[in-house]
Amino acid sequence: MLSRISIPVVRAAMEKPLSSNAFLQFVPKDMSARRRIEFMAGRICAARSLREMGVGAEFPLPVKDRLPVWPSDVLGSISHCATMAVAMTARKTRYCALGIDVEPLIAPNVALEIQQCICCNEELIGMEKHMPCQVRSLTLLFSAKEALYKALFPLVGQFKDFHAAELCEFDVGSVVLRLTHDWNACWRVGTKIRVRYAWLGLVVVSVVCIPANLWRK
Ligand SMILES: CC(C)(COP(=O)(O)OP(=O)(O)OC[C@H]1O[C@@H](n2cnc3c(N)ncnc32)[C@H](O)[C@@H]1OP(=O)(O)O)[C@@H](O)C(=O)NCCC(=O)NCCS
Structure with missing residues (x-):
C-alpha cells in the first residue's frame, strides 16, 4: 500500500x-x-x-x-523531501523487503560535486540512451540506490556506500541494480534487484519491493 x-x-x-x-x-x-x-x-x-x-x-x-x-x-518504508x-x-507474507525514496532533481553544481560518490561513469553512460540529461540520470541513480539500501538495511544491518550496487539494466520505469560485493551471507555479489521509478515533476520516487519467495536465509 x-x-x-x-x-x-x-x-x-x-x-x-x-x-x-x-x-x-x-x-x-x-x-x-x-x-x-x-x-x-x-x-x-x-x-x-x-x-x-x-x-x-x-x-x-x-x-x-x-x-x-x-x-x-508488516514491512514498511518512509521517505520525505521538502515537497x-x-x-x-x-x-x-508477500514481501521480504521494501524500500522507498523521494528525491528532488539534484542541482547541476551539486551533481558535479557528488557524482563520483554516487556512481561510475559507465553507469551514467548506460542511462544516456533513455535519459539524455545527466543530472536526471544521477538523481535517479542516487534515489534508486537509497531505495535499495532502505529495503536491505533492516535485513543486513550494515552501512553500504553507493558503490555497493551498480546499474546493470535501465528501462523506462525501472532500473536493475547489481550488488558489487556480498552485503551479507544471503545478499551476495551479483544479486540483481529491480527498482521501479516515476518522475512526479522534478521529484523522482523510487521503489524496491522484493517478494517473500526470494528471501534466502
Ligand atoms: C538512510 C538513508 C538512505 C535515508 O535517506 P534520506 O534521503 O536521507 O531520507 P528519506 O527521507 O528518504 O528517509 C528517511 C526515513 O527512512 C527511514 N530510515 C532511516 N534510516 C534508515 C535505514 N538505515 N534503513 C531504512 N530506513 C531508514 C526512517 O523512516 C526515516 O524517516 P523518519 O526518521 O522521519 O522516520 C540515507 O540517510 C543514507 O544513509 N544513505 C547512505 C547509504 C546508501 O544509501 N547507500 C546506497 C547503497 S547502494
Missing part, C-alpha cells in the same frame, strides 16, 4: 494554534521545524497505508535505532 502527502498541507496543519493542533502532541521535541514537519508527514503516510491494509498501529510508530517499528507482520512524503507498507 502506497501513500503520499504534500508537505505544505502538513506544514499548514502544524502551524495551527497549539490549542487546536492535533499533531503537536506527537512530535518529538528535539527536532528542527523542518524535520518535525517532514517526520510527521512521513508518519501520516505510514498511518494511512496501514489503515488501508486494515492494520491498527500506534501513532506515530515507535522508533528504534532511527527506524520506525512496524507492526509485527512531499511517501510511505509504503505490505504484509511480510
Whole structure:
C-alpha cells in the first residue's frame, strides 16, 4: 500500500494554534521545524497505508535505532523531501523487503560535486540512451540506490556506500541494480534487484519491493 502527502498541507496543519493542533502532541521535541514537519508527514503516510491494509498501529510508530517499528507482520518504508512524503507498507507474507525514496532533481553544481560518490561513469553512460540529461540520470541513480539500501538495511544491518550496487539494466520505469560485493551471507555479489521509478515533476520516487519467495536465509 502506497501513500503520499504534500508537505505544505502538513506544514499548514502544524502551524495551527497549539490549542487546536492535533499533531503537536506527537512530535518529538528535539527536532528542527523542518524535520518535525517532514517526520510527521512521513508518519501520516505510514498511518494511512496501514489503515488501508486494515492494520491498527500506534501513532506515530515507535522508533528504534532511527527506524520506525512496524507492526509485527508488516514491512514498511518512509521517505520525505521538502515537497512531499511517501510511505509504503505490505504484509511480510508477500514481501521480504521494501524500500522507498523521494528525491528532488539534484542541482547541476551539486551533481558535479557528488557524482563520483554516487556512481561510475559507465553507469551514467548506460542511462544516456533513455535519459539524455545527466543530472536526471544521477538523481535517479542516487534515489534508486537509497531505495535499495532502505529495503536491505533492516535485513543486513550494515552501512553500504553507493558503490555497493551498480546499474546493470535501465528501462523506462525501472532500473536493475547489481550488488558489487556480498552485503551479507544471503545478499551476495551479483544479486540483481529491480527498482521501479516515476518522475512526479522534478521529484523522482523510487521503489524496491522484493517478494517473500526470494528471501534466502
Ligand atoms: C538512510 C538513508 C538512505 C535515508 O535517506 P534520506 O534521503 O536521507 O531520507 P528519506 O527521507 O528518504 O528517509 C528517511 C526515513 O527512512 C527511514 N530510515 C532511516 N534510516 C534508515 C535505514 N538505515 N534503513 C531504512 N530506513 C531508514 C526512517 O523512516 C526515516 O524517516 P523518519 O526518521 O522521519 O522516520 C540515507 O540517510 C543514507 O544513509 N544513505 C547512505 C547509504 C546508501 O544509501 N547507500 C546506497 C547503497 S547502494
